[in-house]
Amino acid sequence: MNGNGPQKHILGTKDKPKSMMNQLSLPSWDSPEGRVWISRIRDNVPFIAITLVILLFWFISGDRFMSVRNWTFIAQQTPVLLLLAFAQLLVVTTGSIDISVGSNLGFSAYMAALGMLWFGELGFLVGIFSAVFIGVLNGTIFSLFKISSFVTTLAMLIIVRAVLVIVSDGRSIYVSDQPMSNSNITSIEAKWLLDLGQFPQILYFTVIVAVLLWVVYEKTVFGQQLKALGGNEKVLRLTGISVNWFKIQVFAAAGFMVGLASFINLARSGAATVQAGEMLELDAIAAVALGGTVLTGGYGSVLKTVVGALTLTIVANGLTIAGVPPSWSRIARGLLLITAIAISLNRKQIDVVK
């Protein structure tokens, strides 16, 4: 799925179809000013969407939605999803996908808890290492064996969750703020971790990660390479860049982000469970897509991914407050996703949809 689409447009071929397009589409839309307008709207879909969503729920639920208490709740709800979406953003920018992030989150959170059980506070690093390790595994299988990232990470999604079940034997590890005497429950004492899961610490942590990621994504050679890989992998290969090694690095970086997400999830939920992160990979992909990042790669935005993750959280939150049953809430979120993508896609640049 790496950037085969846009290549055909590279050299001037766009000059020929232009006259055809003129006949087909509305003149006002295809005038230069019209095109600038459309692309401006397209660029800002995530911001428009979140504004509309906020106004809508404000209108429906009034102060129950627009309260400090509810926004504090939203600020606590968003970080885990956002960090997972960041992991996804790194991979999606290169034109690949990582659907193992949910399983990886569950597994790494459990490893972090185990690590703390064994080695004390710094043992949480075991979780981060586990997440990076799974990322490296994904990247290696995907790039060296040339198995598509979708299939590779689908297999990993299944395997990692199963390994978690085996390792944990179905038992959770709890985080508590005081020594626990009940010997039937496995628990670690780490008040600092639970505090980190609370507002405003959880927000500070997430903002710092977001800013650092923005710097990496926009300002570093690594970030630029991500977009270039999504743009034209063949050219990168011809210029002697070690694309396989770079892909492994990308999945490792995504793994690191999953590690941070799992850490925050442990802090927030106060437990490492077998189910942690289940289905969250889908929300992560949806957040990236709502953030206007094309899933075919080459483009992306950290800020818009933040907006995408926030939008998703707000919609879930708003529908709950409005009393919409969970299943209907899911349907609404699915429709929102399709609508947002439909608006942000530039169909003229798409030859083939698979």
Place this chain on the structure above:
Amino acid sequence: MNSNSKPILEVNGVSKSFGGVEALREGSLNLFPGEVLAIVGANGAGKSTLIKIIAGVLTPDRGHISIRGTKITRQDHSVGFIRQMGVEVVYQDLAIVPNMTAPYNLFLGRIPKKFGIFVDVKQMQAKTREVLAELKVETVQSLKRPISEMSGGQQQSIAIGRAIAWGKEIVILDEPTAALGPNETQQVERVINEIRKRNTATILISHNLDQVFRLADRLVVVHQGHTSKEFLRNEVTIDELVKAITTG
């Protein structure tokens, strides 16, 4: 061409087979500094195979190439090594990363860094302006926008500029204007004439014989895998050339 100078590139009797098909059979040519050498031939004659061997993409079954008098051994015959020796190839449709800026495309594979990890955007933009000015490519819109928003001629000019920006002395252009309209073709031809002035040696593959006559100093005809004839541009007519291409 400068007939008393030494060739910068020599191709000596290279052959290459794919399965049973002998795509190239004892191909030979010399390339001199400051000349544009055109390689012409019918479809399937073996031009691309010859170019890929020179670029290091393919290793010859027999024969070898020499660059500046240095014989490239079989072990060294790779894209990386030959690139290091100063050979740059511009492919007709693979030359550009469309979603990246012109400076990024010019610096492809050698992005200048600040503090080891950051992109030195200022340096890239300055150098891009310099190269574009040298190639007399004017009216490039924004160096911050994706290169796909530029005209095809400007895009291909950047791809050629990439070769000369790094002091490459041998530039191979594989059908550089095949995908371009007339105006854009003109722009790229101007660029080719500019790099000739810099004493760069250029190999041009083109189906467009008018273009070959406009640009080339010398022509090598490839016929059924063999470098069958060689002409100075001034000593051959189009008819003679067409005959050589079709009958060897």
